[in-house]
Amino acid sequence: MDKPLNIMLAGFGGQGILFAGKIVAYAGLIDGREISWLPSYGPEMRGGTANCSVCLSDEPIGSPLVTEPDALIAMNLPSYEKFIDTVRPGGVVIVDATMVNVTPTRSDLRFFAVPATQLAEENELKGLANVILVGKLQGATAFSNRQSLETAIDKSVSAKRQDLAEANKRALVLGEMTV
Amino acid sequence: MAEKVLMKGNEALAEAALRAGCRHFFGYPITPQTELAAYMAKRMPKIGGTYLQAESEVAAINMVYGASAAGVRVMTSSSSPGISLKGEGISYMVGADLPAVIINVQRGGPGLGGIQPSQADYWQATHASGHGDGHIVVFAPSTVQEMADLAARAFAVGDQYRTPVMILADGMLGQMMEPVVLPEPLADDDLPAKPWAIDGHKNQRPHNTISSLFLAAQQLEDSITSRFERYEQIKAHEQRAETYLTTDADVVLVAYGAAARIARSAVNKARELGIKAGLIRPITLWPYPVDTIESLIPSASAFLVVEMSMGQMIDDVRLVINGRRPVSFFGHTGGVIPTPDEVLVAIQRAHAGEEFRVVPIHSKLTGGAA
Amino acid sequence: MSKSATLAAEKPKILFERPKALSDVITNYCPGCSHGIVQRLVTEVIDELGIEGSTVGVCPVGCSVTAYDFYNCDMAQAAHGRAPAVATGIKRALPNNVVFTYQGDGDLASIGMAETIHAATRGEKITVIFINNAIYGMTGGQMAPTSLPGQVTQTSPYGRDVATAGYPIRVCELLSTLDGVALAERVTVDSPKNVRAAKKAIKKGFEYQIEGLGYTLIEVVATCPTNWGFSAKEAITWLQENMIPYYPLGVYKDAKAIKGDA
Incomplete structure (x- = not known):
């Protein structure tokens, strides 16, 4: 039995936070785990911060709201500042270093600074910094596996935009391989 | 399937x-x-x-x-x-x-x-x-x-x-x-x-x-x-209700909907601490599952109602219990979501024999005797 | 000529009978009230079109609140002002049936104005029979949205003061601006000639609905002798001298006339 993993994904509206969370959740579903995905909603979605709680567990999930994440993906500075102190000791923090220029203040975390936005632009994957960071989450925690994540991408990309699936998968691998 | x-x-x-x-x-x-x-x-x-x-x-x-x-x-x-x-x-x-x-x-x-x-x-x-x-x-x-x-x-x-x-x-x-x-x-x-x-x-x-x-x-x-x-x-x-770990429970939580998910997490945490907690989750609110609550009065020592309100369903729980056991309350309102750890504290108090009503007052939780 | 043919020829001709769609019950309407005439016209039209078995009526809150007892077609009672919404639900569930509402001025033009305007602008394929008698009858004579300036009622005891109570609403004129409306016609039933014209308008409304042209409304300028405080005959005179000048009779919108084939 794998350990439960509670993940907070946060950033600006438009960075694909909810989509990134959906890929993580769908991978958990494919792996046969209990999962939940809870977005922030309301006015803060419009131009403000967006965040998303994803829980992966082998037990039925109680509260789907992640207040003490085991992993944090932060795609902008306000989100990083809002959630960094909530991460459990020993937890994983992954930031988009193109957007978040910080030096970690906590020594009890595994900290990964991935220049995801820059990597996306360099690799003709514009707009897929979010998926690169999901790849990094897989690289850092092995919460799922490549095959499940690729199927999750197929399920999460809308039926009309299946042409985008391949780019998403490249972004995933790029993130997973990033040191 | x-x-x-x-x-x-x-x-x-x-x-x-x-x-x-x-x-x-x-x-x-x-x-x-x-x-x-x-x-x-x-x-x-x-x-x-x-x-x-x-x-x-x-x-x-x-x-x-x-x-x-x-x-x-x-x-x-x-x-x-x-x-x-x-x-x-x-x-x-x-x-x-x-x-x-x-x-x-x-x-x-x-x-x-x-x-x-x-x-x-x-x-x-x-x-x-x-x-x-x-x-x-x-x-x-x-x-x-x-x-x-x-x-x-x-x-x-x-x-x-x-x-x-x-x-x-x-x-x-x-x-x-x-x-x-x-x-x-x-x-x-x-x-x-x-x-x-x-x-x-x-x-x-x-x-x-x-x-x-x-x-x-x-x-x-x-x-x-x-x-x-x-x-x-x-x-x-x-009448429909789900019970979780109630058979041997000393403290029986009653919660529905989203609050029941949080209460369930809190019950698990309490069990890890050795407190025999359980949960009744009403699935029908009208008709209220009075039979399920009634059936647990003999074995439970206290009831704890958890809601995302200032306490509404607790009235129906009290009508069933009718003074036979202490009935305490823990809640948040206005869209604030309770955390399992907060509920765990309430379980510990109920387990210790307290009867109380804990609600938020100006961003602080206060709660004395019910 | 055979004997039986002779007998058939001599059989008395029925000149007047109760419409099949009109129940054989005593209504609760006052002497001189227009409701009885209008309801009869509606049921005559239902008979003539042969649609009793497929018609569903909606009665409102007001003097016609129990009208479900007076019709032989299926009927629903609706909350005050909500008949157009209820009729919308029925018609969307049963698009091949004929659906009508029968509403007074308080129901249609006050508490139910939002439902009226929106059913009209959606072009709901329903027929609305609108009884405008410028007063609340059922509750005992209060000011209506169509009460005339200066009109004395229980709640305008010094006469309707337009400075504080506003002006009457002319429903046909208002609705005629909406594209969803297929027919908006104002009639009255103060004389045999006008009764015949009213029936023609009601029939046209039902026919337009059946043809799927849109929302149809027939406004009947009506009497309320009891709450106006007149005899039946005086009420007709008051209607002719006061109501008709403010609410001119006529066709305000006719989808076929606009297309030039009416």
């Missing part, structure tokens, strides 16, 4: 309603039920159904009244302030014995309130959904799967007893995604006949009338008392 898919609660409920034979939806936009109406707007035209965005909640519920009177399965959805506007139509449907499914994806109130998840409409749903002497059946889902399952169940119960049925959800259940196995679609033949419907008598039968009007007091009393006999049948057959 059908495939597990990842869906939002609002969308799973909508799809399950379609599979239960609902082909008519009347609504008015409000957060956080938006996806439900949007799903209906997308799907209904493709399957020969009706999606109509009404000019108001008042109009929407009266369109529901008309469509139900005509004999079809019909639904509306809204959130707390919109449900207040529907109160008139709900009362008329109760009085005219019309089935319909009404969704309340609750948010914080009173007034315009907020848009975050809340359970502050319990009293309204179970005790005062509209004026007059009457009830509606109220279901309380706790998972996305149950959003789907109870939608199907609501149509069946509504038709069986000729009553409006409310699904009392909240913004969390509406917005969150979980895996769900959707119910099998019903065929047209599976839908019950409605000989009382006003669908045109085709010169084959006397004319039908749908009305809640009885100008003679005795006639009105007779119509109400006959409906209350039906309510007794509903109470006898439709």
Whole structure:
């Protein structure tokens, strides 16, 4: 039995936070785990911060709201500042270093600074910094596996935009391989 | 077995309603039920159904009244302030014995309130959904799967007893995604006949009338008392509750919907600390699952009600317990979501023999003796 | 000529009988009230079109609140002002049936104005019979949205003061601006000639609905002798001298006339 993993994904509206969370959740579903995905909603979605709680567990999930994440993906500075102190000791923090220029203040975390936005632009994957960071989450925690994540991408990309699936998968691998 | 898919609660409920034979939806936009109406707007035209965005909640519920009177399965959805506007139509449907499914994806109130998840409409749903002497059946889902399952169940119960049925959800259940196995679609033949419907008598039968009007007091009393006999049948057959680790529980939590998920996590934490905690999760809020609570009074030493309100369902718990055990309360309101750790502290206090009511006052939790 | 043919020829011709669609019950309407005439016209039209078996009526809150007892077609009672919404629900569920509402001025133009305007602009294929008698009858003579300037009622005891109570609403004129409306016609029933014209308008409304042209409304300028405080005959005179000048009879919108084939 794998350990439960509670993940907070946060950033600006438009960075694909909810989509990134959906890929993580769908991978958990494919792996046969209990999962939940809870977005922030309301006015803060419009131009403000967006965040998303994803829980992966082998037990039925109680509260789907992640207040003490085991992993944090932060795609902008306000989100990083809002959630960094909530991460459990020993937890994983992954930031988009193109957007978040910080030096970690906590020594009890595994900290990964991935220049995801820059990597996306360099690799003709514009707009897929979010998926690169999901790849990094897989690289850092092995919460799922490549095959499940690729199927999750197929399920999460809308039926009309299946042409985008391949780019998403490249972004995933790029993130997973990033040191 | 059908495939597990990842869906939002609002969308799973909508799809399950379609599979239960609902082909008519009347609504008015409000957060956080938006996806439900949007799903209906997308799907209904493709399957020969009706999606109509009404000019108001008042109009929407009266369109529901008309469509139900005509004999079809019909639904509306809204959130707390919109449900207040529907109160008139709900009362008329109760009085005219019309089935319909009404969704309340609750948010914080009173007034315009907020848009975050809340359970502050319990009293309204179970005790005062509209004026007059009457009830509606109220279901309380706790998972996305149950959003789907109870939608199907609501149509069946509504038709069986000729009553409006409310699904009392909240913004969390509406917005969150979980895996769900959707119910099998019903065929047209599976839908019950409605000989009382006003669908045109085709010169084959006397004319039908749908009305809640009885100008003679005795006639009105007779119509109400006959409906209350039906309510007794509903109470006898439709009470539903789930129990979790209650067999040996000293402290029994009572919570529904989203709050029950948090309470369940807290029960697990308490068990890790060696406290025998358990959970009763009402699935029907009306009829209230009094039998389940009653059955646990002998073995439990204390009850703890957890709600996302200042304490509403606790009244119904107290009515059952009737002073035989201490009944404590823990809650947050206005869209603030309780955490399992907060509830754990409440469990510890109840376990230590305290009876208390803990509610937020100016961002601080306070709670003395109940 | 055979004997039986002779007998048949001599059989008395029925000149007047109760319409089949009109129940054989005593109504609760006052002497001199227009409701009885209008309801009879509606049922005559239902008979002539042969649609009793497919017609569903919606009665409102007001003096016609129990009208479900007076018609032989299927009927629904509606909350005050909500008849257009209820009719919308019925028609969307039963698009091949004929659906009509029968509403007074308080129901249609006050508490139910939003439902009226929106059913009209959606072009709901329903027929609305609108009884405008410029007063609330059932509750005992209060000011209506159509009460005339200066009209004395229980709640305008010094006469309707337009400075504080506003002006009457002319429903046909208002609705005629909406694209969803197929027919808006104002009639009255103060004389045999006008009764015949009213019936023609009501029949046209039902026919337009059956043809799927849109929302149809027939406004009947009507009497309320009891609450106006007149005899039946005086009420007709008051209607002719006061109501008709403010609410001119005529066709305000006719989808076929606009297309030039009426």
